[in-house]
Amino acid sequence: MSDEADTDAEVETDTDAETEVESNADETADDGQALTHVDDDGTVQMVDVGAKPDTRRRAVAHGTIHLRASTIRAIREDQIGKGDVLATARIGAIQAVKHTWETIPMCHQIPITNVETVFDVADESVTLSVTVETTGKTGCEMEALEGVTTGLNVVWDMVKAAEKDDAGQYPGTKISDVEVVTKEKETLG
Amino acid sequence: MSDEADTDAEVETDTDAETEVESNADETADDGQALTHVDDDGTVQMVDVGAKPDTRRRAVAHGTIHLRASTIRAIREDQIGKGDVLATARIGAIQAVKHTWETIPMCHQIPITNVETVFDVADESVTLSVTVETTGKTGCEMEALEGVTTGLNVVWDMVKAAEKDDAGQYPGTKISDVEVVTKEKETLG
Amino acid sequence: MSDEADTDAEVETDTDAETEVESNADETADDGQALTHVDDDGTVQMVDVGAKPDTRRRAVAHGTIHLRASTIRAIREDQIGKGDVLATARIGAIQAVKHTWETIPMCHQIPITNVETVFDVADESVTLSVTVETTGKTGCEMEALEGVTTGLNVVWDMVKAAEKDDAGQYPGTKISDVEVVTKEKETLG
Amino acid sequence: MSDEADTDAEVETDTDAETEVESNADETADDGQALTHVDDDGTVQMVDVGAKPDTRRRAVAHGTIHLRASTIRAIREDQIGKGDVLATARIGAIQAVKHTWETIPMCHQIPITNVETVFDVADESVTLSVTVETTGKTGCEMEALEGVTTGLNVVWDMVKAAEKDDAGQYPGTKISDVEVVTKEKETLG
Amino acid sequence: MSDEADTDAEVETDTDAETEVESNADETADDGQALTHVDDDGTVQMVDVGAKPDTRRRAVAHGTIHLRASTIRAIREDQIGKGDVLATARIGAIQAVKHTWETIPMCHQIPITNVETVFDVADESVTLSVTVETTGKTGCEMEALEGVTTGLNVVWDMVKAAEKDDAGQYPGTKISDVEVVTKEKETLG
């Protein structure tokens, strides 16, 4: 699904890639063409990746959830103990990566070969970084993004009691800085 | 699952609520107790909501994706035309709300009675607001958060071609300010 | 989700129903209003059923798959033997009914209390009838339709070898007459 | 899963295919053998495709939903506006294609490389055509059929209010002519 | 789905229950009637629970996985550290409980109010006990059984490297004694 996007950005010498670079010229035009998954009629479609060569792809995304210092302390102690909070978020992130094809309507089903999740627990925030690798015809940044946002939502779910104020609201809880850190493509053989 | 959280924060006069406010006193202690879904042994569990009365609940969450001005113009024109980009994101958000029970490990399956999605398209960002309503024993802010983050990820997926730079990276694309705007509970009858 | 539709068609005396009959006056107008799940802005939304009373609902749908006489004979003999073909289609239909909330984007998750599947095997066709019952706030005709179409697709999958011609095509195989036979609503208590 | 069916119908020169043509001789016999997924014992099984070569496959299916002229006018106006009705049905069809492996019990999980959906809006009907492409060991006509039937069911769900009569029934709404238009297989390399 | 079974076995005084005790007389007969989900025609069906009263139900199931002493020591040390093995199995068990309606073809979707998972780590085995509670029309022992068997399978998946012998086989690994410990039903109000 993300191949138009992939190939317009990377230098390749086969005709296939050139075609896309051209089509990409149109894509940067300010109309429906610029939108992935939107064809000339302006209707949504999956991108045909049948002619794409298999390449090894890797995407890293991260995001941060802002929490109270007291909540972070509870997570740290819990980590030293059973670590169930981050363990649950980790599993939620990995499962979300595998479910991206059904969560994001235009995503293809891709063979994910590796998922790495890293939590960086700061004094008033937790940053989750998710790395996804696949060998196939499309990129995997959407998988990494789904892993990050769902993993952070699971953290939120696990600390609801600690984050709420007396009115039952979440004045300070916030997820921000969800970004794709890097996206790589390596042609095989 | 979010009932501990709910009830410790809202003023109720029935014994049931008082019990929880007390138990909440423990929860605010700075240990595993403070964590929703973590019991005395520090192990993860769903929260028993069997004794909870059915109440009508409503949660609103929102979040923003930052995009290039040219991408926004493409979305606007597309909106005037077929609107498929936001229509796709809207459906992705609604489906994500309904799938929260399997996305967030400790969430219960709840009867969702209403989902509203509103997109606010600014010059260099799109803000998605998701309202979820349910009549049951647990809150629905996790459902609203899942709707927001997945809906924004779908927008990202739809504009990948327009957002990438020449190196195939996303220097300016970012999801931020994902927050629970409000959380309400209304006892029935 | 189908309540607007339900209530505009049935005579009820409580204010709730009357309101909808009025709103239905708009719906019959020849514009976006006429479309279920499309609000004044013309955007797709689930229908708010939070204020609906629980009623017992029942929907029956059927459809027919046209097959070769030789295929039907094979199914009949198989029926006399193990019956795996129709047993598989029956299970596919029942599972499809339960999955409607994720198959049809705007459908709610409803508590299905009963599913009945009946196959009528004729000389050159098989007719599947699916009855779905629920006690809740929305109708269940979409569940019955999903059961019928998926059940018939499973039959097709099971007889592919027998239906293909020498060119590997399906000249005579066809699913037709998929209809909602009846739709009932009975107010409880 | 559909390979027996595939290969008995297409001329191939490698032993593998010949074997199947022979086995197909049995299949055309009027017994359980004629049924795909039914082995000698008459029990249901998936078809072993482990020895199959990867080939590029393509299947096109279509089907028609019959609607009131007034409903069609509403869809057209909606199309000119936001197009959410067909956009929703399109997404429902694409998702159904990707979910076929769990909807149709004996279908394999296949790598779908392309899905195309085309709506033909006539005066009193809408015809949906779904093209599915895959590179693998089994055909994809079931995927195309699932896309067509689910996509048409979504259209039905979106126009319920407009199609019902005063008794809350659907006297004229009907899905028919669901057929596999073409099925192609192209050996790679 | 399990109501026939439930009610024929428990002493109740309301007519509803008595009816079922009678119907159960047939069920104990040694024919297709004795099988849950199999009607007079011998075809599989879900059980109609529409007329059932809501009752609070609870089921407890357990099962044991036999492992090497060295594997158990590794799990214990891991528990003292991060506890990810049992945390992962716990989440797998809880998710399996919630997915029973799609795993077991004839199971209804029920509102699960509580899931408790307890691991008993012995010298050469781990026993998992899963308690499921629901308020509704059908029992929940299948949910408890799915939680136990899937939770134990997750443990197996997490210790594969430690359990294999030099031939890559699992000579001593075994899951056994999967039983329903107790099944209770309490009429509400």
Add this chain to the structure above:
Amino acid sequence: MSDEADTDAEVETDTDAETEVESNADETADDGQALTHVDDDGTVQMVDVGAKPDTRRRAVAHGTIHLRASTIRAIREDQIGKGDVLATARIGAIQAVKHTWETIPMCHQIPITNVETVFDVADESVTLSVTVETTGKTGCEMEALEGVTTGLNVVWDMVKAAEKDDAGQYPGTKISDVEVVTKEKETLG
């Protein structure tokens, strides 16, 4: 996911395998390393299989459910008739095999090429054997185990009425001897 496990156990001459045999030396050490999916930090991760060659893999698992002689007789008669009980369990087992990637958190999505299910009906028990084949980078014993345990749970669900005693309990029903019979790997080409 199971490759560490696979390769440390099988004799291979390519460097890739040797590396793993060494790493396996660590794995047999009595610490977190011994656990599949647990990295040096003791945190759960999927195993990176991106560098693995595609090999043809096969796993066979089996398990037994102990039932009353009268229940077995009912199943036998039903088999002679419609065979729906075992047909339903068979389909449940096949679907469970295909869903393993979402049931077992650390399992990869693998291309399953074949699933065979065999029931051995004894006087007071039913033994289910499930064979799974795949061509890919990871083993498939977890898929076979999921097929066995879910298939046996479906049998249990189908005979609930026949197995319960007067107190509504299951004194004699039990699933046991769930084992991996064999696990094979054959390097291609």
